[in-house]
Amino acid sequence: MPLVTIxxxxxxxxxxxxxxxxxxxxxxxxxxGASADSVTIVIEEMTKNHYxxxxxxxxxx
Amino acid sequence: MPLVTIxxxxxxxxxxxxxxxxxxxxxxxxxxGASADSVTIVIEEMTKNHYxxxxxxxxxx
Amino acid sequence: MPLVTIxxxxxxxxxxxxxxxxxxxxxxxxxxGASADSVTIVIEEMTKNHYxxxxxxxxxx
Amino acid sequence: MPLVTIxxxxxxxxxxxxxxxxxxxxxxxxxxGASADSVTIVIEEMTKNHYxxxxxxxxxx
Amino acid sequence: MPLVTIxxxxxxxxxxxxxxxxxxxxxxxxxxGASADSVTIVIEEMTKNHYxxxxxxxxxx
Amino acid sequence: MPLVTIxxxxxxxxxxxxxxxxxxxxxxxxxxGASADSVTIVIEEMTKNHYxxxxxxxxxx
Numbered sequence: 540m541p542l543v544t545i546x547x548x549x550x551x552x553x554x555x556x557x558x559x560x561x562x563x564x565x566x567x568x569x570x571x572g573a574s575a576d577s578v579t580i581v582i583e584e585m586t587k588n589h590y591x592x593x594x595x596x597x598x599x600x
Numbered sequence: 601m602p603l604v605t606i607x608x609x610x611x612x613x614x615x616x617x618x619x620x621x622x623x624x625x626x627x628x629x630x631x632x633g634a635s636a637d638s639v640t641i642v643i644e645e646m647t648k649n650h651y652x653x654x655x656x657x658x659x660x661x
Numbered sequence: 662m663p664l665v666t667i668x669x670x671x672x673x674x675x676x677x678x679x680x681x682x683x684x685x686x687x688x689x690x691x692x693x694g695a696s697a698d699s700v701t702i703v704i705e706e707m708t709k710n711h712y713x714x715x716x717x718x719x720x721x722x
Numbered sequence: 723m724p725l726v727t728i729x730x731x732x733x734x735x736x737x738x739x740x741x742x743x744x745x746x747x748x749x750x751x752x753x754x755g756a757s758a759d760s761v762t763i764v765i766e767e768m769t770k771n772h773y774x775x776x777x778x779x780x781x782x783x
Numbered sequence: 784m785p786l787v788t789i790x791x792x793x794x795x796x797x798x799x800x801x802x803x804x805x806x807x808x809x810x811x812x813x814x815x816g817a818s819a820d821s822v823t824i825v826i827e828e829m830t831k832n833h834y835x836x837x838x839x840x841x842x843x844x
Numbered sequence: 845m846p847l848v849t850i851x852x853x854x855x856x857x858x859x860x861x862x863x864x865x866x867x868x869x870x871x872x873x874x875x876x877g878a879s880a881d882s883v884t885i886v887i888e889e890m891t892k893n894h895y896x897x898x899x900x901x902x903x904x905x
Contacts, residue, residue: 540852540853540895540902541850541851541852542664542701542703542850542851542852543848543849543850543851544848544849545846545847545848545872546764546846546847546848547845547846547847547876547878548845551876551877553649553659555875555876555877556649556650556657557657557660558874558875559871559872559875559876560652560655560656560657561655561656561875562871562872562874562875563868563871563872563875564652564654564655565655565871566864566867566868566870566871567850567864567867567868569863569867570860570863570864570866570867570868571852571856571860571864572856572860573852575654575655576653576654577654578653578654578655579651579652579653579664579701580651580652580653581607581646581650581651581664582649582650582651582652583650584650585764588736588739588765589739589764589765589766589767590762590763590764590765590845591743591747591762591763591765592759592761592762592763593747593758593759593760593761594743594744594747594748594758594761595743595744596739596740596743597845598736599740601669601670601712601719602667602668602669603667603668603669603786603823603825604665604666604667604668605665605666606663606664606665606689607663607664607665608662608663608664608693608695609662612693612694614771614781616692616693616694617771617772617779618779618782619691619692620688620689620692620693621774621777621778621779622692622777622778623688623689623691623692624685624688624689624692625774625776625777626688626777627681627684627685627687627688628667628681628684628685630680630684631677631680631681631683631684631685632669632673632677632681633673633677634669636776636777637775637776638776639775639776639777640773640774640775640786640823641773641774641775642729642768642772642773642786643771643772643773643774644772645772651662658662668825675893675903678893678894678901679901679904682896682899682900682901683899683900686896686898686899687899697898697899698897698898699898700897700898700899701895701896701897702895702896702897703851703890703894703895704893704894704895704896705894706894707825710797710800710826711800711825711826711827711828712823712824712825712826713804713808713823713824713826714820714822714823714824715808715819715820715821715822716804716805716808716809716819716822717804717805718800718801718804720797721801723791723792723834723841724789724790724791725789725790725791725847725884725886726787726788726789726790727787727788728785728786728787728811729785729786729787730784730785730786730815730817731784734815734816738814738815738816741813741814742810742811742814742815744814745810745811745813745814746807746810746811746814748810749803749806749807749809749810750789750803750806750807752802752806753799753802753803753805753806753807754791754795754799754803755795755799756791762847762884764847773784780784790886829886832858832861832887833861833886833887833888833889834884834885834886834887835865835869835884835885835887836881836883836884836885837869837880837881837882837883838865838866838869838870838880838883839865839866840861840862840865842858843862
């Protein structure tokens with residue numbers, strides 16, 4: 540049941556993404572008691588021109 | 601008013617997507633009483649390396 | 662795999678919500694070929710003071 | 723703290739997107755009292771074949 | 784067409800939320816050329832025990 | 845920068861949620877190289893009548 544969305548910048552390797560979903564699933568299962576099989580994770584990659592903090596896009600810093 | 605987001609794997613044809621939004625809009629209108637015109641649908645396509653269940657990405661199965 | 666989020670105003674009955682997820686799942690399965698068992702739907706209810714079109718909240722119309 | 727997601731059609735220039743995050747951050751800070759530095763904005767671009775109102779995709783109008 | 788979601792802490796007044804959607808709609812219309820009528824805004828309020836940065840929930844700071 | 849949304853059923857204790865954000869932040873930082881301070885997590889709780897798989901709401905099982 541836990542549905543997880545992870546938005547992050549482009550550029551991670553496939554190995555990093557593989558480890559990411561594994562470790563995050565473990566972390567959720569350990570702390571909430573949800574079974575690992577019930578954890579769904581969606582990765583959404585972003586580009587720096589589409590992400591801003593304080594009115595500034597990371598592509599404009 | 602109903603705002604619908606449908607996340608699914610890449611690969612459906614334009615014909616399938618056309619039918620998808622039509623039928624989902626009908627289903628929502630019939631069951632909730634919302635007018636079809638008020639139903640907004642956003643399709644978001646995903647790749648298998650960005651979708652995981654039980655700590656495994658579909659690209660690693 | 663299709664992950665669906667339906668945001669709509671509060672006020673539908675449990676019967677309406679039951680029919681909603683049933684019919685939307687059918688619509689998605691029929692048109693995309695995804696198996697019904699793979700369709701996940703999340704309903705998110707909203708209040709009229711938290712929904713605006715054209716700069717006007719529905720609670721202020 | 724305010725986390726803002728703006729989904730819009732592809733096609734705006736980088737200048738428009740730069741001004742967009744600036745002005746939206748100002749608008750949020752002015753009206754809610756949140757500091758501008760605490761406002762995070764994510765832009766998500768869409769294509770017309772993935773956006774439908776009233777059961778019709780904009781690409782099919 | 785621009786679909787905007789604003790997640791922020793509970794506690795703003797109805798007057799602040801009214802001004803928020805007005806000003807954000809203006810900001811989007813001015814900078815992207817989208818007509819104000821096409822801008823949809825959803826406000827989603829959060830509590831401090833459900834928001835964390837750096838592994839710390841705001842309710843635990 | 846990683847923005848994480850975790851949707852899960854109501855009912856976890858505050859202790860579980862505290863541990864959840866801590867462990868998930870660690871998992872993301874370790875596997876992606878993002879600094880822990882840059883990880884934002886939003887918890888969104890759901891009720892069983894608003895979550896369905898295979899056309900059946902968990903409240904109707």
